[in-house]
Amino acid sequence: MAAGVAAWLPFARAAAIGWMPVANLPMPVAPAEKSKRQDELIILNVSGRRFQTWRNTLDRYPDTLLGSSEKEFFYNEETKEYFFDRDPDVFRSVLNFYRTGKLHYPRYECISSYDEELSFFGIVPEIIGDCCYEEYKDRKRENAERLMDDQEDNKDAKLPNMTFRETMWRAFENPHTSTMALVFYYVTGFFIAVSVITNVVETVPCGSVPNQKEVPCGERYTVAFFCMDTACVMIFTVEYLMRLFAAPSRYRFMRSVMSIIDVVAILPYYIGLVMTDNEDVSGAFVTLRVFRVFRIFKFSRHSQGLRILGYTLKSCASELGFLLFSLTMAIIIFATVMFYAEKGSTSSKFTSIPASFWYTIVTMTTLGYGDMVPKTIAGKIFGSICSLSGVLVIALPVPVIVSNFSRIYHQNQRADKRRAQKVQKARLARIRLSKKGSSTAFLHSKRNGLFNEVLELTHLPYKMNLSEQSSTEEEQQLSKSTSLLESQHHHLLHCLEKTTNHEFVDEQYYQQSYLEAGLQNYSSQSPSLSSQDGVTGTCCTRRSKKHHTPLPNASGPAHMPPLRHAHPRGLQELSTIHIQPLSTSRSSLNMRVDDAAPLNCQSSQITTAIISIPTPPVTTPEGDAHLPVGPAHQNVVKVSAL
């Protein structure tokens, strides 16, 4: 229950009078207001600035510092106020949370000081309202990254006792750690450059033998180029093998992008060695040499900027995808239009729609080679529309990509969106949990708190009986801990249960009982239920059938059948359970409520309560899904007949 509407609880309870004439069962007793305190003003002195508020306002959130008795630690006897030596500016937001139920994050505040204050006052940051939550998360993320960056810079201190393998791996990843690593780094860089230049120069025509056409250098100085190639590949292979050896997780290393590039870069050479000078295969071999250009990507290990570019493209995949998709759509549309527009003109280059694709692409990207031009008027009109729209379509997603790049470049982030999504999910889950928390709180209190009310009501001969129960003390304390507000709210929900004659249960028990309901055959009330002996009052015989009529007072652990054992027996036994209230018997039963003296009813219910507790699993053939009794009986009954 949102504490912000705590003020309306009296209204909701008063409105419950509307259920009374409809209800057929007596209502539970209202929780007594133990000490009818007048609402008083509390003074909170935060570093000299005095805040005042009603005590009730603070009591709305009993699991925070100010709402619980923890604030008594800060009480100053002389000045009769609570003194906190904290930041008064942030305290404003904290106090507003109590007042309005919404937590706001002020933008000018430093994120870490805000977090500290929140944790001091016991408030979870997840409940920051939607208006401020984005900002809060962004700032938090930035801060976390900044901290991480600082940490990484400090990691260079050499750790003792590292194996040779680990040293090598560190050397590879971080060239600045030792001089050897630095040397290695520069050497490989040099050879990559050499290899790339060799590939390029190989194809330059250099010098001509008279009476023959120009030959590229590669064919003229074959041996020299071959030697260079071999040397480079040698170095690359050695490097790759060393990295493979040093990698902490070989499998992961082999799957990484950089290692794939390495492999692709050196493979053509070996394939070339293996292959014979067969004319058929040499064509394919030439194609393979193209892959040598991939060596240039090995530079990305040496350049931070290249890596960031790669990450940007990866993170902007959706924008790029959108760009591509919209371009394709536009190309197809305009190509079709141009084709049909130019169909009439003679000697038109627009021979088919795919042929018009080239024109459209060239026009939309504003290249305009001029090898294909429209000649008809319609074609020219549509061609101009095409080029105008091309500018727009391309110009729109590009700034997004640019801003992405700059963001990544400045913050050096990795895989950030995935982490953010997980946190969002966690946040939603937490909010959902706290919403559910109010209903589960009710279910819990049904077990603990109401039982206590019974004790207080009846005062006593029964209390002695229960001294065997070791947990009496705890339960009494438990009742005190749930605030008055909560107990009143639970009482309200209890009245609703009484009115409709149904109980609130957990999701899982609902599923189970639903299953059982499917298996049920209706049968008349089984006499086996009389095993609940000692129940004399007429009103209570049917009460002993624990499943249908939840008791007003002692419905706590008392009547939940502590008896839930997994049944080896079949459906027959289960049929004695009546999940659905039978209509005819119900009305007759209900009629009897009016006859029975209410007080007798109460006491005899309590008798039942007392009796059934110390007698744990009485063997009645009832194994139904019910709320768990306590830590002792945790096994859930599985419907074995399924």
Added chain:
Amino acid sequence: MLSAIWETEGLQTLGIVVLVFASIKLLHLLGLISFEEDSVEDELELSTVRHRPEGLQQLEAQTRFSRKELQILYRGFKNECPSGVVNEETFKDIYSQFFPQGDASTYAHFLFNAFDTDHNGSVSFEDFVMGLSILLRGTVQEKLNWAFNLYDINKDGYITKEEMLDIMKAIYDMMGKCTYPVLREETPRQHVEVFFQKMDKNKDGVVTIDEFIDCCQNDENIMRSMQLFESVL
């Protein structure tokens, strides 16, 4: 041959038509041309209604609350509804927060109509406090009257089975899905049958106010539960 000419001509006209439309749209966008549709986008929302309740003394006289109690009530009321009136949406919202497991909106609707005595679509503080005065401090007769008013949806003085069924369904809706025993379709209907059997003395299919009050006064349970919330404030 002819068709070829038509094709080109057709495309030409199409191109020109497209151009013309585009330019008109552009001019409209720039605001140089406006069509006949009245541009209602400038109509601002009506500023929220602000309502100030009658004076404390008057309310003290009209209801059975003390001054202090009225103060507490008003503070809570104004906290949730700063504008001073509750409209049905807010009312449903607030009421639903007390019943997280089910859907309290239908019952809240009926409650709203019961509180909104002058049927103007909003509950002011006076309506609120009058209703509460009856519920918390009124005589049993008044409370029963109020309950009858709640059940009588069309306020014609008779509770028919359909009205009762609506109310019952609304109450059962508040329980939600996860109940034990499992809620079935005919449960509200059965409950209504029970209710009518009890209340409808002359078996004419409707419950009048007298039958209702009579029957409730003879029912111990109901009498006792009416006293339940006396100490709420």
